[in-house]
Amino acid sequence: MIKEELEKNIFQLLKKIAPETEPSELSPTENIREALGIDSYDFLQFIIALDEKLKIEIPEQDYGKITSLNSLTDYLINKPK
Numbered sequence: 001m002i003k004e005e006l007e008k009n010i011f012q013l014l015k016k017i018a019p020e021t022e023p024s025e026l027s028p029t030e031n032i033r034e035a036l037g038i039d040s041y042d043f044l045q046f047i048i049a050l051d052e053k054l055k056i057e058i059p060e061q062d063y064g065k066i067t068s069l070n071s072l073t074d075y076l077i078n079k080p081k
Contacts, residue, residue, distance in 0.1 A: 006054075006073050013049045017042045028070045050076075 014023035018036045026035055033043055047058055047066075056076055058066070066072040 003073050003077065006076055007069065009053060010050070010069065010072060013046055013053065016049065017046045026069050029068050031067050032069065032072070033067070 011023040014032070014036060015021070018038050021036045023036065026032065032038070033040075038046070043063075047063065051057055054076065056079060058075075058079075062075065066075050
């Protein structure tokens with residue numbers, strides 16, 4: 001999956017979690033949770049939605065590695081299948 005396609009999916013899922021925000025305006029290095037004002041429960045719901053949509057399991061110990069758009073897309077692209 002290419003980075004642009006991943007970002008499109010990420011933005012759609014974030015918009016569902018935080019409908020009053022505009023995820024596509026996130027800076028690539030900006031902290032997703034802080035920028036969109038989402039709490040840990042909403043972030044967990046986002047991770048679950050990513051798993052369901054992309055069929056890529058993200059273990060709980062890796063949640064801290066995916067704080068920004070760049071780190072999330074890099075993680076998803078480089079994660080072993």
